[in-house]
Amino acid sequence: MEWYITVLKKYAEFSGRARRKEFWMFILINVIISAVLSLLGAELLSGLYSLAVLIPSLAVGARRLHDTGRSGWWQLIYLVPLIGLIVMIVFTVQEGATGDNKYGSNPKLEGAAVI
Numbered sequence: 043m044e045w046y047i048t049v050l051k052k053y054a055e056f057s058g059r060a061r062r063k064e065f066w067m068f069i070l071i072n073v074i075i076s077a078v079l080s081l082l083g084a085e086l087l088s089g090l091y092s093l094a095v096l097i098p099s100l101a102v103g104a105r106r107l108h109d110t111g112r113s114g115w116w117q118l119i120y121l122v123p124l125i126g127l128i129v130m131i132v133f134t135v136q137e138g139a140t141g142d143n144k145y146g147s148n149p150k151l152e153g154a155a156v157i
Contacts, residue, residue: 046071049102050095056114058146060105065134068102103130108145109138 045067049060072095079088104114110133119126141148 043071049098052098052101052105054097054101056101056104057108058105059109059138059143059149060102061109061138061149062106062135064149065102065106068099072099103134105145106134108143109149110134110136111139111143111145 045064048064049068075091076088079091100114100117103117107114107116112133116133117130119129122129138148138150
């Protein structure tokens with residue numbers, strides 16, 4: 043749950059990098075919340091929730107792409123039916139760049155002791 047809260051705290055922060063765990067935990071919790079709201083038959087509440095997490099979803103997606111060395115604009119590929127989703131899944135499951143890249147420092151190393 044802490045990864046979900048972290049993404050919400052960075053509500054519209056499109057710069058920087060996001061680890062795979064941060065991205066996928068946010069997606070997992072979103073899917074669970076959406077499924078629960080759908081099962082409860084709360085379509086209006088489900089729609090409002092989707093709108094509320096739209097910007098954080100785009101922001102964490104851009105940061106995840108930054109971690110792999112790609113521009114956040116690659117998210118526009120979602121507009122291509124099916125193929126766009128497959129391409130984005132491939133991009134987001136890839137390991138991030140090991141060192142610094144033009145989008146920032148490696149989030150895995152932040153807070154770690156440098157030897």
